[in-house]
Structure formats: C-alpha cells, structure tokens
Amino acid sequence: MPTYPQETDRYSLQPKKFIVWLFMISSFIFFAGLTSGFIVYSGDSLAKQLNVKMPNAFIYSTILVVASSISLQWAYIQTKRSNFAKQRLGLWLTIALGVAFTCSQLYGWVVLTGLGAFFTSSNASISFVYVFTLFHILHIVAGLILIIGAVISSYKAVPNVLNIFRMEISIVFWHFVDILWIYLYVFLLLNQ
Amino acid sequence: MATLTLNDTHTAHHDHAAHGDHGHHKETFLNKYVFSQDHKMIAKQFLITGIFMGVVAMTLSILFRIQLAYPDESFPLLEMLLGKFAPEGRLDPNFYLSLVTIHGTIMVFFVLTAGLSGTFSNLLIPLQLGARDMASPFMNMLSYWFFATASVIMLATFFIETGPASSGWTIYPPLSALPKAMPGSGLGMTMWLISMVLFVASSLMGGINYVSTVLNMRTKGMDLWKMPLTIWAFFLTAIVGILSFPVLVAAVVLLIFDRSFGTSFYLSDIYIAGQALPNEGGSPVLWQHLFWFLGHPEVYIVLMPALGITSEVIATNARKPIFGYHAMVYSLIGITILSFIVWGHHMFVTGMNPFLGGVFMITTLVIAVPSAVKTFNYLATLWRGNIRFTPAMLFAIGLVSFFISGGLTGIFLGNAALDINLHDTYFVVAHFHLVMGSAAIFGMLSGIYHWFPKMFGKMMDAKLGYLHFWLTFISAYLVFFPMHFMGLDGVPRRYYAFTEFESMSEWLSVNKFITWSAILGAVAQVAFLYNFVYSIFWGKKTVQNPWESTTLEWTAPVEHLHGNWPGEIPTVYRWPYDYSKPGADVDFIPQTTPLSETMSSNLPHDFEGNEESERIQLDWEKENKKELVK
Numbered sequence: 143m144p145t146y147p148q149e150t151d152r153y154s155l156q157p158k159k160f161i162v163w164l165f166m167i168s169s170f171i172f173f174a175g176l177t178s179g180f181i182v183y184s185g186d187s188l189a190k191q192l193n194v195k196m197p198n199a200f201i202y203s204t205i206l207v208v209a210s211s212i213s214l215q216w217a218y219i220q221t222k223r224s225n226f227a228k229q230r231l232g233l234w235l236t237i238a239l240g241v242a243f244t245c246s247q248l249y250g251w252v253v254l255t256g257l258g259a260f261f262t263s264s265n266a267s268i269s270f271v272y273v274f275t276l277f278h279i280l281h282i283v284a285g286l287i288l289i290i291g292a293v294i295s296s297y298k299a300v301p302n303v304l305n306i307f308r309m310e311i312s313i314v315f316w317h318f319v320d321i322l323w324i325y326l327y328v329f330l331l332l333n334q
Numbered sequence: 335m336a337t338l339t340l341n342d343t344h345t346a347h348h349d350h351a352a353h354g355d356h357g358h359h360k361e362t363f364l365n366k367y368v369f370s371q372d373h374k375m376i377a378k379q380f381l382i383t384g385i386f387m388g389v390v391a392m393t394l395s396i397l398f399r400i401q402l403a404y405p406d407e408s409f410p411l412l413e414m415l416l417g418k419f420a421p422e423g424r425l426d427p428n429f430y431l432s433l434v435t436i437h438g439t440i441m442v443f444f445v446l447t448a449g450l451s452g453t454f455s456n457l458l459i460p461l462q463l464g465a466r467d468m469a470s471p472f473m474n475m476l477s478y479w480f481f482a483t484a485s486v487i488m489l490a491t492f493f494i495e496t497g498p499a500s501s502g503w504t505i506y507p508p509l510s511a512l513p514k515a516m517p518g519s520g521l522g523m524t525m526w527l528i529s530m531v532l533f534v535a536s537s538l539m540g541g542i543n544y545v546s547t548v549l550n551m552r553t554k555g556m557d558l559w560k561m562p563l564t565i566w567a568f569f570l571t572a573i574v575g576i577l578s579f580p581v582l583v584a585a586v587v588l589l590i591f592d593r594s595f596g597t598s599f600y601l602s603d604i605y606i607a608g609q610a611l612p613n614e615g616g617s618p619v620l621w622q623h624l625f626w627f628l629g630h631p632e633v634y635i636v637l638m639p640a641l642g643i644t645s646e647v648i649a650t651n652a653r654k655p656i657f658g659y660h661a662m663v664y665s666l667i668g669i670t671i672l673s674f675i676v677w678g679h680h681m682f683v684t685g686m687n688p689f690l691g692g693v694f695m696i697t698t699l700v701i702a703v704p705s706a707v708k709t710f711n712y713l714a715t716l717w718r719g720n721i722r723f724t725p726a727m728l729f730a731i732g733l734v735s736f737f738i739s740g741g742l743t744g745i746f747l748g749n750a751a752l753d754i755n756l757h758d759t760y761f762v763v764a765h766f767h768l769v770m771g772s773a774a775i776f777g778m779l780s781g782i783y784h785w786f787p788k789m790f791g792k793m794m795d796a797k798l799g800y801l802h803f804w805l806t807f808i809s810a811y812l813v814f815f816p817m818h819f820m821g822l823d824g825v826p827r828r829y830y831a832f833t834e835f836e837s838m839s840e841w842l843s844v845n846k847f848i849t850w851s852a853i854l855g856a857v858a859q860v861a862f863l864y865n866f867v868y869s870i871f872w873g874k875k876t877v878q879n880p881w882e883s884t885t886l887e888w889t890a891p892v893e894h895l896h897g898n899w900p901g902e903i904p905t906v907y908r909w910p911y912d913y914s915k916p917g918a919d920v921d922f923i924p925q926t927t928p929l930s931e932t933m934s935s936n937l938p939h940d941f942e943g944n945e946e947s948e949r950i951q952l953d954w955e956k957e958n959k960k961e962l963v964k
C-alpha cells in the first residue's frame with residue numbers, strides 16, 4: 143500500500159488528459175471533413191463559390207474569443223499560485239466572454255440572412271457557413287460546460303490536484319475551440 | 335491522503351481493486367453484469383451483442399438469397415413471418431432492398447467493427463499490456479451502451495410501417511436524402527442515421543480509450559516493440575477510427591440538413607412525379623467523397639484487428655516466432671496511412687477526372703504491397719512450423735486463404751479501366767465478401783476460439799469447432815466464388831430479380847446453388863452457437879495457459895478479478911514470440927521470464943546493446959563450455 147496509490151494516481155490522470163487530446167483530434171477531423179466538403183463543392187463551378195461578404199460580427203467574435211482565451215490562461219496562472227478568488231474571477235470572465243461570442247455569432251447569422259444569404263440557399267457554400275458556425279458554437283457550449291465544472295470545483299473543497307486537472311482540461315479545450323474558430327474564419331475569408 | 339480521495343472520486347472501479355485489501359465494494363447484479371466498468375465484462379457484452387447482431391444479419395441474407403434463387407415461387411411461411419413485407423409469400427421489392435441494406439450495415443459496422451474491435455481490444459489491451467483496466471473505464475462503459483442503443487434502434491426499423499432504410503449500406507443520396515424517394519427513405523432512414531450517429535460516438539469513445547491506454551498504461555518493460563501484434567493492430571485500428579469516423583459524422587450531418595431543413599448539399603435537379611423539387615446546386619458526388627473517405631479506412635478497421643489476431647494465433651500454434659515482426663508492424667502502419675488516400679477507387683465511374691483516377695489507381699495498387707508482406711509473413715511463419723491444428727488455428731489459416739483470394743480481385747478492381755466493366759457487379763460483391771467479410775469473420779471466430787478460455791474460464795469443444803470450420807470454410811467459397819463469374823458477365827448487384835432479364839436468366843441455376851450453399855453455411859453456425867453457449871455453462875474448466883502461450887494475459891488467474899492481477903502487475907523482459915527458441919528447455923518462454931533465467935537460449939540481440947548483460951552472458955557461456963569439456 144505505501145507506494146501503490148502514488149503510482150495509480152500518476153496513471154489515472156495522465157491517460158485522461160490524453161483522452162481530451164484525442165477527442166480534440168477527432169473534432170478537428172470533423173471540421174476538416176466539413177471544410178474539405180466545402181472545397182469539393184465550391185470547386186465545381188463559379189456559381190457555387192461563396193459569393194457573400196462575411197459579416198463584421200465575425201471580427202468582433204474573433205476578438206472576443208481571443209480575449210476569453212487570455213482570461214482563462216490568467217485564471218490558470220492564478221490557480222497555480224493558489225489565488226482562488228482571482229481564479230474564480232478569471233473563470234467567470236471567460237464564461238461571460240464565451241456567451242458574448244455566441245451572441246455575436248448569432249448576430250452574424252442575422253446579418254447574413256439580411257443579405258439574403260439563407261441557410262437553405264441553392265448555393266450550398268452559404269449553407270456551409272451556417273454549418274461551420276453552428277457546430278463551432280456546439281463546441282463552445284461543450285467548452286463552457288468544462289469551465290463551469292472548473293468553477294464548481296474552485297468553490298468546493300476538492301483536492302488541489304483535481305482542481306488543477308479540471309483547469310488544465312478546460313484550458314486545453316478552450317484554446318482548441320479558439321484556434322478552431324480562427325481556422326474556420328480564415329478559411330472562409332480565403333474562400334469568399 | 336489527498337491522492338487517495340482523488341482516485342476514489344474519479345475512477346472508482348479499478349482503483350479499488352488495486353488496493354483491494356481496503357475491503358470490497360458492493361457488487362450488485364446491475365454493476366457487475368449490466369453497467370459494468372470492468373474491461374473484461376465489457377468485452378463479453380460486446381461479443382455477445384456482436385454475435386446476436388451477426389445471427390440477425392445472417393438471417394436477413396438467407397431471406398434475400400431465397401428471393402434470388404426462387405424469384406417466381408411463393409413461400410406462405412414468409413408471409414406468416416414477415417406480414418406485409420412479403421405479400422402472398424413473395425418478398426416485396428422494397429423490402430428486398432431493405433434487407434440488403436441492413437444486412438450490410440449490421441455486418442460491416444455492428445459485427446465486424448464493434449463486435450470485433452469492441453470485444454478483443456477491450457479484452458486484450460489491458461491484459462496483454464499489463465494494465466489494471468482502460469484509461470477511462472466509465473467512458474468504456476458508455477461506449478458499450480451507445481452501441482447497444484444503436485443496435486436496438488437499427489433493429490427497431492423492422493417494426494415500423496415503412497420498413498428499414500433501403501438505399502444500400504453506403505446510403506447514397508438522393509435515395510437517402512429525400513424522405514419521399516422510396517418507403518425506406520422515410521422514418522427508416524431517419525432511424526438509420528440516428529443509430530449510426532450513436533454508433534460513431536460509441537466507436538470514438540472506444541477508440542480514444544484504446545489509444546490512450548496503449549500509449550500510457552503499459553506495464554514496466556513493455557516498450558512499443560515488445561507489444562504483441564494484436565495490440566499493434568488494435569492500436570492502429572483505433573487510430574484509423576479516430577481519423578475517419580468524424581468525417582462520416584460530417585457527411586451525415588449535411589445529409590440530415592438536406593433531409594429535414596431544406597438545404598441542398600447533395601440535391602439538385604430532381605423531379606418527383608413530374609414535380610421539380612426546389613433543391614438546386616447540390617452534388618451527390620460530394621457525399622461519395624465524404625462517405626468513402628470514411629468507407630475505405632472502415633474496411634481496414636474491420637480487417638486489421640482480424641490480422642492482428644491471426645498473427646498471434648498462427649505464431650502460437652505454429653510454435654514459431656512470427657516471421658518478420660517488424661515488417662508486420664510496418665506493413666500495418668503502411669496500411670493505416672495508405673488507407674486514407676485510396677477512397678477514389680470507389681468512384682472511378684462517377685465521371686472523375688481521368689488523371690485523378692490514375693492517381694487513385696496507383697495509391698490503390700500500392701496497398702497491395704503491405705498486404706502481400708503480411709500474407710507472405712503468415713505463410714513463412716507456418717512454413718515448417720510444428721503446427722497444432724486447434725480450431726482457432728484453422729480459422730486463422732482460413733483468414734489467410736480468404737485474404738489471398740479476395741485480395742487478388744482487388745487488384746483487378748483497382749485498375750480504373752477494368753473497373754468500368756466491373757463496378758457495381760457481383761464481381762465487387764465477391765471481392766469484398768472474401769477479403770473483408772469472410773476474412774474478418776474468420777479472424778473474429780479464430781479469436782473467439784483462442785481467447786474463450788480467457789473470457790469464460792472454460793474450453794470450447796474442439797470437435798464441434800472442426801465441424802464448424804470446415805462447413806463454414808467450404809460454404810463461404812461455394813457462395814462467393816461463383817459470383818466472380820456472374821460479375822464478369824455483367825450481372826449487376828442489388829437487383830431484385832435480375833434472372834428475369836433474358837440475357838441473365840441462365841444464372842438462375844447458379845443462384846440456386848449459391849443459396850443452398852449459404853443455407854449450409856448458416857446451419858454450420860448452429861454448431862458454433864451451441865458450442866459457445868454450452869461451453870460457457872458446462873464446458874471443461876480451463877487451465878491458466880491452455881495454448882502454452884507467451885503473452886501476459888495468460889499470467890493472469892483464470893478467475894476474473896477487478897484489476898486483473900492479484901498482486902503487482904508482472905514486468906515484461908522480452909518480446910512476445912519466443913517460441914521454440916534454440917537452447918531453451920521448453921518450447922515457449924513467457925514475456926515475464928527474465929533473460930537471466932534463460933542463459934542457455936539467449937541470443938546476442940536479446941540484450942539490445944546492453945554491454946553489461948552481454949558480458950555476463952559471455953562469461954556464463956565460457957563457464958558452461960568448460961563444464962562440458964570436463
């Protein structure tokens with residue numbers, strides 16, 4: 143018993159973090175599948191290319207999501223220094239920014255429909271824009287759930303290892319979702 | 335104590351076992367047999383569900399074979415069984431298409447993906463690597479229950495008014511995208527899609543777990559190059575799954591939008607009953623790209639675990655080290671990579687740019703190289719082996735046979751020009767049923783016979799096993815071999831009654847022959863099912879290492895424990911294929927035997943360049959030579 147628990151401990155969290163990485167890989171492949179679908183589709187003829195301008199709302203979204211990554215990173219640094227009050231502040235700020243991002247994306251949809259670019263367009267390149275953003279928002283929601291998990295453990299008296307572990311997986315996943323959006327946005331800008 | 339609390343909240347199950355002396359947690363029927371988080375139990379759940387689904391899919395195939403052999407006859411029994419799906423005792427044409435579709439879907443995904451990987455990856459990854467359980471036992475349990483739910487939904491489509499999906503296992507649009515296209519395109523298709531999304535979620539959770547376990551939880555001494563080939567195969571299969579299944583989800587998501595939200599990803603210029611649909615601009619070929627980007631890797635997801643199992647069974651029962659261990663691993667890696675760049679060979683006749691077709695043709699034919707490496711290595715392992723013909727061994731050899739005979743026709747199909755003739759004919763059906771269907775099923779059966787003692791602590795009856803093997807082996811060839819000739823004659827696949835065409839009516843006799851052979855094959859499975867169920871309850875008790883095998887799973891006690899090994903996890907000192915090593919006094923040396931205990935059989939390369947050990951070995955040899963001289 144004296145040495146064993148330490149060993150299991152090391153083994154039981156490391157593989158779980160790894161699982162988060164593998165999950166991100168498969169989600170990235172999902173988006174890679176969608177964007178490749180876009181390329182195959184729009185490469186067919188001129189009429190099938192993306193012929194609307196991306197709304198400015200997407201620029202604001204990008205700023206918001208980058209800011210949220212920074213605030214989360216800050217919260218993580220504070221956690222490591224055991225500044226739990228600041229950790230919570232950072233986490234709440236991140237959640238607020240995440241929600242603001244989502245609203246900004248939804249506003250982007252409103253702008254697009256205003257331009258006559260509907261989801262059920264006969265040019266599926268436009269439908270793709272909605273699909274990209276929709277599934278990205280679902281990832282944001284998943285990220286928010288992880289962050290809320292971290293918030294909860296920051297209020298409860300859980301062992302600090304677990305607290306840090308939850309922070310770590312939230313942070314990795316959130317940065318991933320952030321980069322994912324930048325990837326999608328740049329992809330759309332290059333193709334419009 | 336902080337760490338302990340942490341373990342208990344997080345991975346309740348296996349850690350308890352690790353310090354089992356803390357007293358036992360309550361084991362109820364529900365958490366032992368139903369919502370179990372123990373990898374061995376989950377493996378059995380996958381196996382039994384897989385076998386059940388296999389029997390269902392086989393029954394479906396017998397039903398449509400009856401239609402093909404007797405297109406004009408009426409079987410009142412069918413009407414009794416199937417009701418309005420077989421009015422007046424003849425299969426309804428739409429229902430025929432449903433049968434083919436669901437047969438393919440269940441066999442490819444539910445039996446040969448979940449049933450095969452789910453069973454053997456779960457059973458063997460922790461046991462052969464020396465881990466207490468999977469990286470996340472909870473996710474592992476979810477993986478099974480998602481699969482079980484997917485199975486129920488898929489089967490439930492037989493009980494709805496419009497019947498199951500019917501546009502083939504590849505569900506090409508527009509048949510799959512327009513709910514009105516045919517009866518099966520309605521609710522049946524919707525349920526198919528829901529079921530498959532759950533299935534993919536299950537596969538991903540399983541696959542992610544396998545990869546994480548293999549990379550993080552190997553016991554001491556088990557470096558990657560000491561892993562059995564089974565583990566290599568499961569590991570690479572899981573990677574292929576993680577990289578390809580999400581693309582299927584992407585394709586399905588777009589299909590769902592087309593079906594229910596009015597988008598036009600795949601739809602264009604369609605008239606139903608003279609009425610033009612509003613959908614415009616879509617591309618059905620887009621679906622094929624996305625689908626086959628998963629679809630081709632998927633066929634290797636099906637095959638690779640079977641190849642891994644075969645490597646293990648052949649080496650063990652030929653009492654020889656596997657020939658070319660490194661080549662076996664590199665060829666698996668080669669197949670893994672290549673499988674992602676050949677999907678276009680399913681699309682040669684979609685009007686693809688001939689240059690692109692040429693590229694896909696080359697990548698496709700290149701896959702034959704690693705496949706051939708594997709085949710030759712199996713044959714070389716068998717060559718002058720001290721073969722023990724256990725049922726598992728027969729099935730493994732059967733796999734090699736099917737892999738060769740089916741792989742050869744792949745080379746025909748891989749030629750873009752030849753494929754113009756052969757595409758969508760029975761030649762393709764023959765090809766993939768031999769190379770994928772029969773080969774992978776034989777790998778799976780081989781694994782079941784081989785690891786049954788590990789799973790259930792009992793032995794299966796060998797005589798029934800031989801009967802099962804020979805009947806199945808012969809009937810598989812009798813069923814699929816004639817299909818090559820039908821295909822060369824241009825007989826199209828998925829036709830309800832092609833023998834009604836004048837030019838193909840002569841094939842009716844062959845169809846009858848195939849159907850009776852298929853029935854023979856189906857009856858042979860009764861021998862297996864009886865043997866399987868009987869042995870679980872009343873079979874002979876097994877000893878710990880019935881096949882005299884070297885790998886770690888046989889060092890675990892026959893009784894199943896949470897955590898697999900009662901004390902410490904064994905350490906590994908050597909590769910898994912030390913069979914009949916010259917100089918050793920037994921014909922197998924388990925991986926757990928240190929080199930210091932086998933001085934008489936050590937070879938220079940066993941020390942991996944460790945000079946100290948080499949010196950000790952040399953000293954020992956000098957010493958012993960002296961003794962011999964005296």
Ligand code: HEM
Nearest residue numbers: 633637679680702741744745747748757758762766769770
């Ligand atoms: C030597 C290697 C192989 C080559 C060159 C090859 C080539 C091909 C080609 C070109 C096709 C398309 C035929 C057509 O639709 O016109 C095909 C179909 C197929 N192959 Fe292979 N193949 C090989 C090995 C395999 C293996 C190892 C498996 C499975 C384990 C497999 C499973 C399938 C399946 C399932 C289909 C039919 C899919 C469908 O249309 O329903 N093949 N193969």
Ligand SMILES: [Cu+2]
Nearest residue numbers: 630677679680
């Ligand atoms: Cu293929």
